[in-house]
Amino acid sequence: MRGVLVRASAAPFVVVGGLAAGAAAAALGQKRAECSASFTTTVYMPTTVYVTASEPPALSNSAPGTSSGVVATSTSTSGDAVPSTPLSATSSSAGPSTGVSPSDSGTASFTVSLSTSTSAVEEPTSTQVPTSEPISSSVTSDIISSSVTSGAPGAPTVKPPGPPSPPPIFRGYKNAIYFTNWGTSGNSSYLPQELPVSELTHILYAFADIDANGTVKSSDAFADVGKRYARDDPLNRTRGHHAYGAVKQLYLYKKRNRNLKTLLSVGGFDYSPKFVPVAADPGRRRTFADSAVRMMADYGFDGIDIDWEYPADADQAQHFVLLLQACREALDKFSFRHRLPYRFLLTVASPAGPVNSHKLDLAGMDPYVDIWNLMAYDYTGSWDNTTGHQSNLYRSPRHPSATKLSTDDAVQYYEGLGIRSSKILIGVPTYGRSFESTSGLGQAYAGVGTEGGGVLLYKTLPRPGARELWDDGAKASWSYNDATRELVSYDTPRSTLYKARYVRRKKLGGAFFWEATGDRAGAASLVSTMSKTLGWLDESPNHLWYPMSQYENIRWGMPGA
Numbered sequence: 001m002r003g004v005l006v007r008a009s010a011a012p013f014v015v016v017g018g019l020a021a022g023a024a025a026a027a028l029g030q031k032r033a034e035c036s037a038s039f040t041t042t043v044y045m046p047t048t049v050y051v052t053a054s055e056p057p058a059l060s061n062s063a064p065g066t067s068s069g070v071v072a073t074s075t076s077t078s079g080d081a082v083p084s085t086p087l088s089a090t091s092s093s094a095g096p097s098t099g100v101s102p103s104d105s106g107t108a109s110f111t112v113s114l115s116t117s118t119s120a121v122e123e124p125t126s127t128q129v130p131t132s133e134p135i136s137s138s139v140t141s142d143i144i145s146s147s148v149t150s151g152a153p154g155a156p157t158v159k160p161p162g163p164p165s166p167p168p169i170f171r172g173y174k175n176a177i178y179f180t181n182w183g184t185s186g187n188s189s190y191l192p193q194e195l196p197v198s199e200l201t202h203i204l205y206a207f208a209d210i211d212a213n214g215t216v217k218s219s220d221a222f223a224d225v226g227k228r229y230a231r232d233d234p235l236n237r238t239r240g241h242h243a244y245g246a247v248k249q250l251y252l253y254k255k256r257n258r259n260l261k262t263l264l265s266v267g268g269f270d271y272s273p274k275f276v277p278v279a280a281d282p283g284r285r286r287t288f289a290d291s292a293v294r295m296m297a298d299y300g301f302d303g304i305d306i307d308w309e310y311p312a313d314a315d316q317a318q319h320f321v322l323l324l325q326a327c328r329e330a331l332d333k334f335s336f337r338h339r340l341p342y343r344f345l346l347t348v349a350s351p352a353g354p355v356n357s358h359k360l361d362l363a364g365m366d367p368y369v370d371i372w373n374l375m376a377y378d379y380t381g382s383w384d385n386t387t388g389h390q391s392n393l394y395r396s397p398r399h400p401s402a403t404k405l406s407t408d409d410a411v412q413y414y415e416g417l418g419i420r421s422s423k424i425l426i427g428v429p430t431y432g433r434s435f436e437s438t439s440g441l442g443q444a445y446a447g448v449g450t451e452g453g454g455v456l457l458y459k460t461l462p463r464p465g466a467r468e469l470w471d472d473g474a475k476a477s478w479s480y481n482d483a484t485r486e487l488v489s490y491d492t493p494r495s496t497l498y499k500a501r502y503v504r505r506k507k508l509g510g511a512f513f514w515e516a517t518g519d520r521a522g523a524a525s526l527v528s529t530m531s532k533t534l535g536w537l538d539e540s541p542n543h544l545w546y547p548m549s550q551y552e553n554i555r556w557g558m559p560g561a
Contacts, residue, residue: 164341164342164343165343170422171538171539171540172201172536172537172538172539172540173201173503173504173509173510173511173534173535173536173537173538174201174202174371174425174509174510174511174512174537174538175199175200175201175202175510175511175512175527175530175531175534175537175538176200176201176202176203176204176373176425176510176511176512176513177195177200177202177203177204177512177513177515177516177527178204178206178265178512178513178514178515178516179192179195179203179204179205179206179246179515179516180205180206180207180515180516180517181205181206181207181219181220181223181224181246182219182220182223183515183516183517184223184227184245184246185223188517190516190517191229192229192246192249192250192253193229193230193249194516195253195516196519196521196525196527196528197253197257197260198257199525199527199528199530199531199532200260200527200531201259201260201261201510201537201538202260202261202262202263202371202512202538203250203253203260203261203262203263204262204263204265204305204347204373204512205246205247205250205262205263205264205265205299205301206265206268206305206307206515207219207265207266207267207268207270207271207307208264208265208266208267208271208292208295209271209274210266210267210271210274210275210278210288212274212277212278213284213287214278214281214283214284214285214286214287214288214291215287215288215291216264216266216288216291216292216295217291217295218295219271222245223245223246224243224245224246224247224299225243225244225245225247225248225299225551226244226245227244227245227246228244228245229244229245229248229249232244232248240552240553241550241551241552242551242552242553243298243299243300243549243551243553243554247299247300247551247554248553248554248558250262250299250300250301251299251300251544251554251558252558252561254300254302254542254544255544255557255558255561258541258542259537259538259539259540259541259542260542261302261303261345261540261542262299262300262301262302262542263296263301263302263303263304263305263345263347264292264295264296264299264301264303264304264305265304265305265306265307265349266292266304266305266306266307267306267307267308267309267349268307268309269309272307272308272309272310275308275311275320275323276316276319278323279308279316279319279320279322279323280315280316280319282322285319285322285323285326286326286330288323288326288327289323289326289327289329289330290330292304292327292330293327293330293331293334293344296344297334297546297548297549298546298549298550298551298554299549299554300544300546300549300551300554302344302345302542302543303331303344303345303346303347303370304327304331304344304345304346304347305347305348305349305373306323306324306327306346306347306348306349307348307349308320308349309349309351309356310351310356310359310360311356311359311360312359313359314359314361316359317359317360317361318361318364320360320361320365321361321364321365321368324346324348324365324368324369325368327346327368328346328368331343331344331346338547338548340543340545342543343370344543345370345371346368346369346370347369347370347371347372347373348365348369348371348372348373349373349375350362350372350373350374350375350414351375352374352375352376352377352379352405352407352410352427353378353379353405353410354405354413357410357413357414362414362417362419363417363418363419366417366418366419366423369423370423371423371425371509372414372419372423372424372425372509373425373427373512374407374410374411374414374424374425374426374427375427375514376391376407376410376426376427376428377390377391377427377428377429377514378390378391378429378433379391379392379403379404379405379406380402380404380405380433380489381433381448381454382433382448382453382454385444386401386402386442386443386444386445387402387435387438387440387441387442387443387444387445387487387489388401388402388403388404388441388442388489389402389403389441389471389474389476389478389489390429390432390433390489390490391407391427391428391429391476391489391491391495392405392406392407392471392474392475392476393406393407393408393474393475393476393495393498393499393502394406394407394408394473394474394475395408395409395473395474396471396473396474396476397473398471398473399441399442399471399473399474400442401441401442402441402442402471402474403473403474403476406474407426407499407502408502411424411426411506411508421506421507421508421509422507422508422509423509424508424509425508425509425510425511425512426499426502426503426508426511426512427511427512427513427514428491428496428499428511428512428513428514428526428530429458429490429491429513429514429518430457430458430459430491430513430514430515430516430517430518430519430526431455431456431457431458431490431514431518432455432456432457432458432461432479432488432489432490432491433448433454433455433456433488433489433490434448434449434451434454434455434456434486434487434488435448435454435486435487435488435489436448436449436484436485436486437485437486438485438486438487439485440480440487441471441478441487445487449486456488456490457517457518458490458491458518458519458520458526459518459519459520461479461488461490462479462488463479463481463486463488465481465483465484466479466480466481466486466488467479467480467481467482468492470494475495475498475499475502476489476491476495477489477490477491477492477494477495478490491526492526493523493524493525493526493529496526496529496530496533497529497533499511499530500529500530500533500534501533503534504533504534510534510538511530511534513526513527513530544557545557
C-alpha cells in the first residue's frame with residue numbers, strides 16, 4: 001500500500017482517491033480548475049478518483065500543522081506508534097481518523113490519501129504532489145462505500161468504510177495448525193522450519209498473555225522475536241530494531257507462500273482466567289482489542305484468534321460477545337486508518353461439548369467471527385469414569401458408553417444456531433489419551449500414567465506391544481496392549497481421511513490441528529492426509545505490508561530474504 005497525505009483547511013476541498021505513486025505526479029501536474037463541492041467520500045481504488053470544488057485551496061509543500069500542504073510523514077493515532085515513512089500516512093493531530101474535523105468557524109478540516117494495494121512488498125520512495133489538479137471523474141456506486149450525514153453547517157460527518165467483507169464465494173478448504181512458542185525450546189523442540197507449510201493455509205501462533213489492565217503481551221519474547229536461527233545475525237551486527245525468532249520465520253513463510261495466513265492466538269488454557277475481568281470492563285476490552293491488533297501488526301500476522309476456555313455463565317458469555325465486537329471494530333479501524341484494503345481475520349477456538357458450548361451465545365458471537373475452530377477433541381479423559389474415544393466423528397452403536405460425545409453432534413448444534421457451515425473448522429488432535437489397567441473401550445480404568453498426564457504425542461503411537469484397532473461406527477482409532485492393559489485413544493491417517501471426507505460432504509470450512517509438535521512426517525502425517533484428501537486448499541491471499549510495525553525487517557518486508 002502506498003499513500004501520500006493531502007490536507008486543506010478551507011470548506012471547499014479536493015478529495016483524491018487511490019493512485020500508484022509513479023502516475024500521481026503526471027495526473028496531478030496540470031492546471032487548476034474550479035467547480036462546486038457536493039459530497040465527500042472515501043474510496044479504495046486501483047485508479048484515480050477526483051472530486052473538485054470551487055475556490056480550490058492553495059496546495060503547497062508546507063509542514064504538518066499549517067493550513068495547507070503535503071504531509072510526507074506519519075503521525076500516531078489512537079496509541080499506535082506508526083513509524084515515519086514517506087508512504088505511510090495517518091490523520092494529523094488536527095482531526096480524527098475519519099479525516100473530517102469540525103472547526104469553530106463551521107468549516108471542515110480534512111485529510112485524504114492516495115493509496116494503492118500491492119501484492120508484493122516494495123521499499124517506499126518519496127512522492128511529490130503538484131499544486132494543481134484539474135480532473136473530475138465519477139465513480140460507480142458498487143465501488144464507493146460512503147455515508148454523509150447532516151451536522152453543523154460546513155462540517156459533514158463521513159462514515160469510513162470498513163475493510164472488505166469476507167468473500168461470498170468459496171475459495172478452497174482451510175487446513176490450519178496451532179504452533180506454540182514454548183514448543184521451540186527444550187530437548188524435544190519443534191522449530192518453525194519443521195512446519196509443513198505447503199500443506200497448510202493458516203498457522204495459529206500460540207499463545208499471547210494478557211495483563212490485568214487488558215493489554216495483550218508476549219508470553220515468551222525470546223521465542224517470539226529474540227531467538228536466532230540459521231542465516232540470522234548471531235552477533236547482532238545488523239543495525240536497527242529487528243524481529244527474529246518464530247515471528248521472522250513465519251513472515252518468511254508468508255512471503256514465499258502467498259496463500260499462507262498467520263494469526264496471533266491469545267489465551268489458551270493457562271491464560272483463560274484472565275479473560276474474565278478484562279472482558280467484563282469496557283475500558284479493558286478496548287485495551288485488549290487495540291493491543292492485540294498492535295501486536296498482530298508488529299508481528300506481521302493476518303489476524304487474531306481468541307481462545308477463552310471457557311465462559312462459565314450467561315454474564316461471561318455476553319462479555320465474550322462484547323470482547324469480540326471490540327476486536328472486530330479494532331481490526332476494521334486499523335485497516336481503514338492505514339488504508340489497507342484487507343480484512344484481517346478474527347477467529348475463535350470454540351468448545352464442542354455441550355457443557356461449555358451451551359453456555360455461550362454462539363449466535364451473538366457469530367457476526368464478528370470469521371472462522372470457528374471447533375475443538376473436536378478431549379471428549380474423554382482422566383475426568384471420566386470409563387475409557388472412551390477422545391475425538392470420534394460419530395457416536396458408536398457398538399460402544400455407546402465410549403462415545404458420549406461426537407464431532408457430528410457438535411457440528412449439527414452450531415449449524416442449528418444459524419452458523420454457516422463454511423465458517424466451521426473441525427479440530428483434529430495430534431496426541432492421544434491413555435487409560436491404564438482397563439479391559440477395553442467403555443470400561444473402568446485405574447490411572448492414566450505419569451507420562452504427560454496421560455497425554456501422548458501421536459508420533460510416539462502406537463506404543464511398543466500395542467495393537468492398533470478401528471471402530472467403524474465411530475470412525476475412530478485406538479490401540480490396546482494386552483500385556484500392560486493400556487488403552488490409548490488417538491487419530492490416525494485412517495480416521496483423518498474420514499474426517500476430511502466429512503468436511504467435504506458437510507461443506508465445512510476445513511480442519512485444524514492441535515498442535516504441530518505431535519504430528520509425523522511423510523505418508524503417516526495427519527496434516528498431509530487432511531490436505532491431500534481435501535484437495536482444494538484456500539487460495540485467498542495473505543498480507544505482507546506492515547509499515548507500522550515496530551520491527552524494521554517486518555516493516556520493510558524482509559528485503560533480500
